[in-house]
Amino acid sequence: MIKxxxxxxxxxxxxxxxxMKPLSQxxxxxxxxxxxxxxxNGNVCGNCMILIDKEPTLACLVPAFRLQGTTVTTFDAFxxxxxxxxxxxxxxxxxxxxxxxxxxxxxxIFESILLKAKTKVQQTGDLDDFSKKFLNKGKQRFGETEITxxxxxxxxxxxxxxxxxxQELLEIALKAEEDRxxxxxx
Amino acid sequence: xxxxxxxxxxxxxIVDITHIREFSEITRNIRYVDVGSTVTANKLLEIxxxxxxDLLLDTLHNTSTHIVRNLxxxxxxxxxxxxxxxxxxxxxxxxxxxxxxxxxxxKLMPKLIxxxxxxxxxxxxxxxxxxxxxxxxxxxxxxxxxxxxYVGDPIRTPESTVIISFRxxxxxxxxxxxxxxxxxxxxxxxxxxxMALELNGAQLPISISRxxxxxxxxxxxxxxxxxxxxxxxxERCKRLIQSILFEIEPDQHSIEATE
Numbered sequence: 001m002i003k004x005x006x007x008x009x010x011x012x013x014x015x016x017x018x019x020m021k022p023l024s025q026x027x028x029x030x031x032x033x034x035x036x037x038x039x040x041n042g043n044v045c046g047n048c049m050i051l052i053d054k055e056p057t058l059a060c061l062v063p064a065f066r067l068q069g070t071t072v073t074t075f076d077a078f079x080x081x082x083x084x085x086x087x088x089x090x091x092x093x094x095x096x097x098x099x100x101x102x103x104x105x106x107x108x109i110f111e112s113i114l115l116k117a118k119t120k121v122q123q124t125g126d127l128d129d130f131s132k133k134f135l136n137k138g139k140q141r142f143g144e145t146e147i148t149x150x151x152x153x154x155x156x157x158x159x160x161x162x163x164x165x166x167q168e169l170l171e172i173a174l175k176a177e178e179d180r181x182x183x184x185x186x
Numbered sequence: 187x188x189x190x191x192x193x194x195x196x197x198x199x200i201v202d203i204t205h206i207r208e209f210s211e212i213t214r215n216i217r218y219v220d221v222g223s224t225v226t227a228n229k230l231l232e233i234x235x236x237x238x239x240d241l242l243l244d245t246l247h248n249t250s251t252h253i254v255r256n257l258x259x260x261x262x263x264x265x266x267x268x269x270x271x272x273x274x275x276x277x278x279x280x281x282x283x284x285x286x287x288x289x290x291x292x293k294l295m296p297k298l299i300x301x302x303x304x305x306x307x308x309x310x311x312x313x314x315x316x317x318x319x320x321x322x323x324x325x326x327x328x329x330x331x332x333x334x335x336y337v338g339d340p341i342r343t344p345e346s347t348v349i350i351s352f353r354x355x356x357x358x359x360x361x362x363x364x365x366x367x368x369x370x371x372x373x374x375x376x377x378x379x380x381m382a383l384e385l386n387g388a389q390l391p392i393s394i395s396r397x398x399x400x401x402x403x404x405x406x407x408x409x410x411x412x413x414x415x416x417x418x419x420x421e422r423c424k425r426l427i428q429s430i431l432f433e434i435e436p437d438q439h440s441i442e443a444t445e
Contacts, residue, residue, distance in 0.1 A: 019200045065202050155251045
């Protein structure tokens, strides 16, 4: 057992828990938070996603001892942030959104993709000599943070729900990135 | 208070090494990079863009999603007890060595072990309890042709997944220094010497009949040496080898120069 100190939704907590207990179980059993999937038996369903130090993470894969000193944000708290409002705005604009089963997971996967997306690298011709040095066989490694269909297919493997197709996911991600840039959502 | 224990076969203490600086450092010289065992796959991918070859970057990039890569450490990827994922195969083919230290001894002497020697013939980890993996040493050698290829999902369907890493040098239109590793997640890691014997010195392009013959020979060799390979894995292995060999093309510039 360890004495665990961390911040959950801006509240500082101290718990005595088994050091290997997964975060998903801690949230349900010790803190009575039942808004996330607790145990999909290793099927990597993606429905236990929360934010740890602002990074989307699977709560079932984080043992208690890794939480020491971290900041955990559940989806309910994430919904109060500008980042969530940015994604929700795009859902409303396009009239597409994930189903209730995977809404949380897919929204946080979008958040993960958008956090990594930086300046778009459009074509080789737009790059300076320093950047071109990192290109290899046509692959835009320097622009790896660019949102592409390949990025969407890979990142959304984490959500086993098929309520949305790749085209819709890509459209949402691109529009959300554009919206964040325009509104300077940091 | 809830007194359940999780994921433990026996009572043991957990020692968290993520905060120890030595295990989270990445240092390099001209010939190799030392990566601490707690460095995450994402961190390695970010820093590796400036140092590593395409093969390792492709392997890391195709290791699950960004979210999961934040949780995967290099040491963890190498030390899973009974299942092998994509990273050990690529690292083994790149002659990577690991530095381990036996904490049960009075004198802590670090040892360097080639990564393929960490596993037995069934792909199970052979490090004993009390041995700590400190870092891995990855060589910075680049090859003319490098390819990482896989079929299946090593997490969801490991019993039908095949992962192949391949590299070779091409001089004029001749192949040499051919290396390949094949990973079957539930069966283990196979470093193919047959491939090197068959292909070193081969003239490009390789004929269709020869590609088929080589792929069948290697697949037969693998299934004889390793137990538990499923028929679908055998077929996938053969097809992946064929697709990789069909992709190797002689350097067009070299052909023009010799004409």
